[in-house]
Amino acid sequence: MSRMRPADDGDELLTRLGSLTAQARERAELQRSQVELAIALQRGMLPSDMPTAPGFHLAFQYAPACHGLNVGGDWYDAFMMPDGRIGLSIGDVQGHNIEAAAFMGQVRVGLRALASVTSEPGELLARTNDLLLSLGSDLFATCTFMRLDPSNGVLESARAGHIPCVWATADGKSGIAEDEVGPPLGVEPGLEYPVTRYRLTTGGVFVLLTDGVVEGPLMNLDEGLDQVVRLAGIAAVAGMKPASLAAAVIKGAERVGHEDDAAVLVVGYDEPDVQP
Template structure:
């Protein structure tokens, strides 16, 4: 009597493995498409050109996080205000996904639009905060906004929950900008943001950055800021170009072990002024 043929367990296992592999490939393709979309959003919303003025030196570096779906909402911006002064902003929207990248564009566009009404850094952040709350988004953003007069070196800044900036002068002084600041944008209504006033010296620099540059598993934010202070001090004394300093700072960000965006905006000035 012929024996009944049992199912081929090997063939069944291979078929299941093939199905699982196909599913994993499809998920990877979807994930890759989402990452590419978020990165395209980031690139499209960041400025292509930086403003120019006699004696003004601006340089930026931006490294997006693209591990898995870990695409953040860091941004930088620089533009000419209606009165001829220069507006400078840097910030970070909470979250690491397409929504964060899209919200970054909203905040940056809102800052630019409201800057045509008021260039005062504190009032501008307060209005942007109200705008973000009115949109009903659950995301919040940290931000620093500076207003610079290249003709005099006058520099005004306000900060909304963002990490402080770094400064250095050509005579060898450097440090972290100490200002009061306020809460992140999009959390609380009716917030006032104090304005801190400085004067950018001839040959001096100010470095604006996001936390991905100075904070991560391998480095505390304090140590990361100290590292940028040292780089800025060396660059100012040596008279290095703003773009060389920006490149050095973003290179240092590779050592923090982060999976976040990293953005750097360096501001330098040749002209009248006394140290920060």
């Protein structure tokens, strides 16, 4: 014999469903607000202008991760240092949340502040590493810092666990920088970071980037770097402006199928060679 469910049971079920729906909507709104806050935090911390020097041109492109709740901690930066040289940094904080975005700001500000104490790239990364450890965070960051001397085109580079940069010259040569890499920032105290010297010649470019540009589900790191090497080589031979090269590199990042931030910083030189 069938038994009829009382009408008030149905009303109770509808009430519960309505409550669950409202809670889900509230959580979705909270999560969306957190993502919007993190993206605003990212954009507020990243520079909108690049320093200038005769013959040298800097350009950047940045695409934040906006897939679900993924908000990464990639950054780029360029600034004039007290000794008249230009500091260039690019990096990636572990994690994809608002904490990563905030930590990114700490790293970037730390590099700028400590550059007033020392502009030597290896020492600067070592001091920044110790500073981050003193903050007691569980996060860490990879980073490349370069010091550009506009008087002679010399670039001095130090890497903390970050992917290598790409270079190209106007005579058709291009490749991946083969400098030695040290550990990421914020992992272990008392580290040293080796420095490698390069020199920009007329029509040459250096491309600094984060792994979201060259690595993802559809492309491994080596393939992604080779793609940027080809783009940089074509750009240097064709005399393409750094801004156009940066745009082409960030466009190519779509092919890796990434769900990560993607940042590109390009430095180019178009004046006659200067002697050291």
